[in-house]
Amino acid sequence: MKKINEDWQGAFPELVKYAQYKYYKILDSVLVGIELVKLPRAEGYRPYFVIYSLFGNRSGKDLKACLSSPLVLKEFFDNKGRQLSISDLKHTSEFSIILDYVKKQLPFDMEGNVSLKRVFLALDEYSSSPPLSASPNSYLQASLLESKLEIAICSGSEKQVQDIFRQISKKDWDLEHFAMWDVNYIEWIKGLENKIANKKELLEILNTNRGDRKLKMMYQSEVN
Structure with a gap:
């Protein structure tokens, strides 16, 4: 678990750990980042790109309401069109491969300003x-x-x-x-x-x- 956190934060230095397996930054009026969603009935996870509003939604206006549902929840895929997933045991050996797919499919860079x-x-x-x-x-x-x-x-x-x-x-x-x-x-x-x-x-x-x-x-x- 510690190794997983360290690797993802090291790959995206401007993303700060908000909660377990959730790494965000503020981009003006939204929160953007990467979430690692645990696989059901398995020791592993799937990465997602997320965007949350910071201006409220149907659930309410405070931060808790904003984080209750993402504006964007984007999955990532390998070169065969399969959704990316990685077992905890294989994280060290497969992380660089997964990261390459993620970076190529992100809609914009996770560092610096964005248009x-x-x-x-x-x-x-x-x-x-x-x-x-x-x-x-x-x-x-x-x-x-x-x-x-x-x-x-x-x-x-x-x-x-x-x-x-x-x-x-x-x-x-x-x-x-x-x-x-x-x-x-x-x-x-x-x-x-x-x-x-x-x-x-x-x-x-x-x-x-x-x-x-x-x-x-x-x-x-x-x-x-």
Whole structure:
């Protein structure tokens, strides 16, 4: 266990251990990093790339709510298309191979600042991959676009905010799927308009969560 932690932190020096097998950094309005998910009924794990909001979600506005569900949970694959997994016993001998796959498939570098375009591409790639790609007009897709809008608001990019909102407004959404999630489409749209008009509220939530004591030791990079 200690060796596993040391190797992953050594491979990504700007990712700080937040909890067992969870390594993050703050990237402006989101938390990004690597999570190692333990395999069921086996001594091993699978690595995932993750993005969490720091501006709240359906579950609430505090950090606990933000970390209750990732915006992105991206798996990694080997050259035969199999999801990467590694046994604890083989970690030392296989880590360099696994790490090479991971680094090649990450949507952006885990060190330094990242362009807003690269962050958006990561979200777009996730939305166009299974299982989300099976339902392009679902509420889950809409929720991801909402997060994209919130990231743009937090970044101060007015053009991106307007572009994303137009994309949302023109989309032929599956309103039955919205109803399955107990979301009223009209109220949802009005909520987005309110976030754009009152961005100070969103920024206050972001600043509160970024200042949480659990994130004090995190590296912080910017979206530019």
